[in-house]
Amino acid sequence: MEERHLVERVLDGDPAAERRLYDAHVDRVYRLAYRMTGDDELAQEYTQETFIRAFDRLKQFRGDAALSTWLHSIAVSVVYNGMRKVRRLRKRQVDLKETVGMASDPVGADPDLKERLAAAIDDLPLGYRTVFVMHDVEGYKHEEIAAALGVSSGTSKAQLSRARAKLRKALAEFAEEWAS
């Protein structure tokens, strides 16, 4: 079914069309939310909120961009917002652990490459991480990322380049191993 027709049917209150719209886009939204959070519960929560907002705001969708692009701009907003709260909570938890001397990471442990990479990605500023995850991990195009973040494609490319540079720096000690 053509996208515009599907949107019209949803706006007319057709529940089957709502479900169809959801089915068409839920995988990508959920995958992005999961990649950004690494937590199934949070990813579900953010995915649900994305679709709830989308259905509430569908009248605002003008059709200038693809529906998926519009949906992802909502998803990014929801994830950013949610993660801000989660970071605060986790920081408190880490502070508490440090206070009582219960840090869980074994001292002197040498994490393998993928663990180190994951940690380095986690440490990227949120904007860099979003672009990196969308492009290099989930395969979004720069045009899609730019539309979701409200920036130009050039900015998206620049952010990706900076993100990779930061990762390269963070993983410098593994360079030889990676090259082999």
Place this chain on the structure above:
Amino acid sequence: MMTEDRFEEVLIEAARDYNEPPETPRELMWARIEATRRERARRRQQLRVLYSPWTRWGMGIAAALAIGIGLGRLTTSFGPEEAPVVVTPGTGTVPESPTRSRLAYRLAATEHLTRAETFLTSFRSGPRESGADFMSNAQDLLSSTWLLLDSPAAEDQVFRMLLEELELVLVQIVQLGSYEDGAAERGIVTEGIERRGLLPRLRTAIPAGPPVGMEGAL
């Protein structure tokens, strides 16, 4: 020495495992989406019935936003046809004057948007604003935005959209304080503000006009 191409190749390969998602729990999420939408619709309906005197909401928000009575800028784009729907149940409740309740809400919304516009202008044009006071202002504005988003006021679709976009930008700004090199993120936030036309839209929503009988609003 590893070449850049080789690095990117290995990086992308290794990054595929980063937070690898499980299968999408479609049915579970759909059931929750439906339930949440039903619940929110029910609550909105209750608000219409129980909160018909909008003044309570408007004045509550106004207090939270520390509105000055002498603001003198009480003009918004809400026309009479956009007045909140007031359902009067057969409970003997007499709704307050719509004019008065609209006025209180307008005051709160206008003040909020004015503060947001001032803040974003300062963010965009100022030097590396990231001091504690600045971040505290961003957090306050974000909290007020949520308050308005959760209020019946957000039923106005255009206003809601403006608030949601403001929310995204404020969240990004608040996040800047979380990173050592947060300044590097400023560019993307500033560009987002400009491309969304957020400042002109805020200014349009708060036109400076003649005071509108606000003496009776509070």
